[in-house]
Amino acid sequence: MDDWILEPSVHSLNTVNPVRETVSSIKLPTDFPKPTYSLALGDPSYYPDFAAHSFVVDAAVEALRSGQGNGYTDSLGYGPARETLARAYSYDNIRLTKDDVIIDIGGTGAIHTILQVFLNPGDNILISSPGFPLYKTMAQNLNAEAITYNLKPYSNWEVDLEDLERKVTPRTKMIVVVNPCNPCGSVFSKEHLMDILNWAEKHHVCILADEVYHGMTFGKPHYPLGSLTDTVPVFTVGALSKIFLVPGWRCGWVLIYDKYNKCEKYRPAINKIKNMLLHPAPFIMQAIPKIYENLPENYFAEVMQKVKERAEVVKNKLADVAALNTGSPEGSLYCMVAIDFINMDVKSSVEFAQKLAQEEGVVIMPAEAFLSHSAFRIVLCHPIHVIEECMDRIKSFIQRHTV
Amino acid sequence: MDDWILEPSVHSLNTVNPVRETVSSIKLPTDFPKPTYSLALGDPSYYPDFAAHSFVVDAAVEALRSGQGNGYTDSLGYGPARETLARAYSYDNIRLTKDDVIIDIGGTGAIHTILQVFLNPGDNILISSPGFPLYKTMAQNLNAEAITYNLKPYSNWEVDLEDLERKVTPRTKMIVVVNPCNPCGSVFSKEHLMDILNWAEKHHVCILADEVYHGMTFGKPHYPLGSLTDTVPVFTVGALSKIFLVPGWRCGWVLIYDKYNKCEKYRPAINKIKNMLLHPAPFIMQAIPKIYENLPENYFAEVMQKVKERAEVVKNKLADVAALNTGSPEGSLYCMVAIDFINMDVKSSVEFAQKLAQEEGVVIMPAEAFLSHSAFRIVLCHPIHVIEECMDRIKSFIQRHTV
Structure with a gap:
């Protein structure tokens, strides 16, 4: 008989990240025939163009x-x-x-x-x-x-x-x-x-x-x-x-x-x-x-020019996609793209993200990960050719899922 | 009229360090005629002999x-x-x-x-x-x-x-x-x-x-x-x-x-x-x-030899002081010295510490800072000649306050 009663504190169990399950449900296939990309990781140090100066x-x-x-x-x-x-x-x-x-x-x-x-x-x-x-x-x-x-x-x-x-x-x-x-x-x-x-x-x-x-x-x-x-x-x-x-x-x-x-x-x-x-x-x-x-006068302008170029790629590539609205990104390291599901056969941004990962090998962060819905976030730090490739795949995905 | 009600949370106000006031009551005089020393700071990096390797x-x-x-x-x-x-x-x-x-x-x-x-x-x-x-x-x-x-x-x-x-x-x-x-x-x-x-x-x-x-x-x-x-x-x-x-x-x-x-x-x-x-x-x-x-085999032995030498100085210097008991320090970076107040005109280790700082220019940490009493802690990291000097001053202090 062992009657140690070992229960963690109530407040520690309440310290829940409300979107963890959502995020972990978005999985890349293990055997995708092309390179896969994640546009989800909001850590600039991970990307070669955004190394610390x-x-x-x-x-x-x-x-x-x-x-x-x-x-x-x-x-x-x-x-x-x-x-x-x-x-x-x-x-x-x-x-x-x-x-x-x-x-x-x-x-x-x-x-x-x-x-x-x-x-x-x-x-x-x-x-x-x-x-x-x-x-x-x-x-x-x-x-x-x-x-x-x-x-x-x-x-x-x-x-x-x-x-x-x-x-x-x-x-x-x-x-x-x-x-x-x-x-x-x-x-x-x-x-x-x-x-x-x-x-x-x-x-x-x-x-x-x-x-x-x-x-x-x-x-x-x-x-x-x-x-x-x-x-x-x-x-x-x-x-x-x-x-x-x-x-x-x-x-x-x-x-x-x-x-x-x-x-x-x-x-x-x-x-x-x-x-x-x-x-x-x-x-x-x-x-x-x-x-x-020692902060160079043009430091932020230089860093943000790189982000802006990537934002332009996203905006231009997705401009003719009726279901998506990139708005006008103006700063930070991200673009939030609104999704209109009306003519699509996917019905939530979580489903969108899950299927996009499986079918196109591209991970984006659905708005549900940010306590919202009907949108997704793209990190604007990958090399431009990667962002271009990812936008093309997103466009193919949308085409295939438009009804 | 301004009726913003701005009161901090109860639990933040309860996050009290119970010994802060005690510690801050121990002050060195501003115009002490000799060098003053603190044997209170438990941060080895502060002492030249204990710099990081x-x-x-x-x-x-x-x-x-x-x-x-x-x-x-x-x-x-x-x-x-x-x-x-x-x-x-x-x-x-x-x-x-x-x-x-x-x-x-x-x-x-x-x-x-x-x-x-x-x-x-x-x-x-x-x-x-x-x-x-x-x-x-x-x-x-x-x-x-x-x-x-x-x-x-x-x-x-x-x-x-x-x-x-x-x-x-x-x-x-x-x-x-x-x-x-x-x-x-x-x-x-x-x-x-x-x-x-x-x-x-x-x-x-x-x-x-x-x-x-x-x-x-x-x-x-x-x-x-x-x-x-x-x-x-x-x-x-x-x-x-x-x-x-x-x-x-x-x-x-x-x-x-x-x-x-x-x-x-x-x-x-x-x-x-x-x-x-x-x-x-x-x-x-x-x-x-x-x-x-890369940890050298003798790393801890070398570091601790220095601490031990200092502990020996404390022990030997205070051996013939009836009111103090150093015990046998065995490790860490400290020695805790018990005080017997029976024949002294100071009656607590806080008072001991306050007066020692004022009269001898030496700061020690009274046991009250560690939720106890009738003792004080010495950090064993200063150069040996400083520890010797401090022990001599503590002995003078005890002599002067023995009744």
């Missing part, structure tokens, strides 16, 4: 070799790096200091810290659909909820403000706004961002601005939310991950834009959480001042 | 330069590193596979993952006094409790098994055993570890074996708890941090010793938590196979 890697190697970054540091992050980030992300309306910057373990860690201090059990945050399921997973871990609001697929994935109005509750603590947008590839106009800020002001809801793709546009200006308001507290999440093409370095940050100190009580709470979970590797943080100092 | 740093630089470790990887950790660790920490009684190894964000992250899956609100873990307050902070974050059991200061800091018996409750999920011991510098005998295992078996309590100082002894064998039992599930926490003198690299691990798979339900729960919080930097994990492959 040497000014980034050199800065980390130098810090590692110095021997000064092997130990513990301030649990809110290495001071000079926080100063660099405060300078880099200060705007005309608001100057950040080191104290407004917390360096965290990736963008993921930064989001986790914010949700830890904002959410009591039963509270909720509003997240976009399509959007990032991690927010839902983390909210569930805290016995809280992530409620989705719609983005409008045929209006360049702008926020459906009427839907927001329907979804907000008295327990809503934050709205998450991802801009430039993963997964949609959209970049919001200043006017649209002002509409969102006015909505937040009206409902007294703070903003979590997920700006992990800060400045990554094809030319359209990116307005950081912190630069547009004095009165709505904005907690901005950034990271080295995507802007410097090193997601594995696990170094992100929280920037607190709160001119009138409405959120002063959150600061000691953040300290407590960070004293528990600590900081990313100090030598990586030590690289930050050097990285920003 | 080149086979460790070179492995990380090589991985960083390769460009293959900048992206995301398996959320349980980089596969080949998990295989290396499985081989390194398999024992005659039990062979680990990659699936028994989770690489986490430092020892801290590893502990956090285990507590997340073990503790429901209202549950408790047993931790030692003296011990590591982080466990208490993390338990409180989960609305659970950390209950302290005593180590015996005059029996080489062995576990007081009778006290354990008094402290266990029906909601006790784990006992934390730190060996080699931070803060006590002790290394448990095989017999004593068997007593602890028998106790755990009797109460059906799993073990969290904090073996972050694995193998770091002055010669006495270190018996990993996983090597001594087939029937008590042992979750061992290790890390690169202390054994390779790079605590800032934030790379630790959980090893699951569970021969009869009693804890099988915990594995998917761990996966869920790790899918949320992800892994440490992949290039650091990629260094692990190389580090273990």
Whole structure:
């Protein structure tokens, strides 16, 4: 007889990624006669054209070799790096200091810290659909909820403000706004961002601005939310991950834009959480001042030119496919393609993705993986000839499945 | 009128480090006439004699330069590193596979993952006094409790098994055993570890074996708890941090010793938590196979010889001080010195530490910082002449305060 009772905690079992099963149902055939491709992996470092630049890697190697970054540091992050980030992300309306910057373990860690201090059990945050399921997973871990609001697929994935109005509750603590947008590839106009800020002001809801793709546009200006308001507290999440093409370095940050100190009580709470979970590797943080100092003026333009070329291929190749709408991708590393199933014999983007993988050897991420439907996301990082080949296969697939 | 209601979550405010105030009350004078020293900082990388060795740093630089470790990887950790660790920490009684190894964000992250899956609100873990307050902070974050059991200061800091018996409750999920011991510098005998295992078996309590100082002894064998039992599930926490003198690299691990798979339900729960919080930097994990492959045979002996020399200085210098008892330090990087206040005009180790800092310019960590009392911890990493000087000052202090 063995009566050890060994049951994991309820909240750990609730820490579910809601789209994991969907994603794992999309399988490439084992014996496909041509090369197979995945346009699903949102990790730029995986693609040869998007390798980290040497000014980034050199800065980390130098810090590692110095021997000064092997130990513990301030649990809110290495001071000079926080100063660099405060300078880099200060705007005309608001100057950040080191104290407004917390360096965290990736963008993921930064989001986790914010949700830890904002959410009591039963509270909720509003997240976009399509959007990032991690927010839902983390909210569930805290016995809280992530409620989705719609983005409008045929209006360049702008926020459906009427839907927001329907979804907000008295327990809503934050709205998450991802801009430039993963997964949609959209970049919001200043006017649209002002509409969102006015909505937040009206409902007294703070903003979590997920700006992990800060400045990554094809030319359209990116307005950081912190630069547009004095009165709505904005907690901005950034990271080295995507802007410097090193997601594995696990170094992100929280920037607190709160001119009138409405959120002063959150600061000691953040300290407590960070004293528990600590900081990313100090030598990586030590690289930050050097990285920003050595940042070539045309760095983002060069990186984004490559993404834009790929977006153009997708747009041009799919322009004459009636069932698909690429919209006008404007930034980040993605294009979200809306599907109209009306004349097709497949009826969901999951089915679309499953059959496309089996029949054409191309993996795309269905919108269900982003808490949405009737669309799919393409990562714009493969070599251009691969993207061309994949678009041709998608076109064949659509033709074959149009009834 | 401004009626934004902005209150941080209750659990974030409960994420208290119970000893922070104690620690910050110990201040060096600003105008001390001689050099001042802190024997309190438990970060070996800070001390010139304990810099990371080149086979460790070179492995990380090589991985960083390769460009293959900048992206995301398996959320349980980089596969080949998990295989290396499985081989390194398999024992005659039990062979680990990659699936028994989770690489986490430092020892801290590893502990956090285990507590997340073990503790429901209202549950408790047993931790030692003296011990590591982080466990208490993390338990409180989960609305659970950390209950302290005593180590015996005059029996080489062995576990007081009778006290354990008094402290266990029906909601006790784990006992934390730190060996080699931070803060006590002790290394448990095989017999004593068997007593602890028998106790755990009797109460059906799993073990969290904090073996972050694995193998770091002055010669006495270190018996990993996983090597001594087939029937008590042992979750061992290790890390690169202390054994390779790079605590800032934030790379630790959980090893699951569970021969009869009693804890099988915990594995998917761990996966869920790790899918949320992800892994440490992949290039650091990629260094692990190389580090273990290139590990010089005499590496630990060399490092620990330096620690032992410092421990001898402390022991010899304090041997004739009746109020102090150094015991016989046996490993880790610390010595815990018990204080007998009976003939002294200071009455607590906090007061002792505060006055020692003010009067002698020497900072030591009072046992209150480790949830205990009547003792202090010395870090054995400073150059020997500094330790000698500090011991002389401690002796002067004791003389002056003996009544």
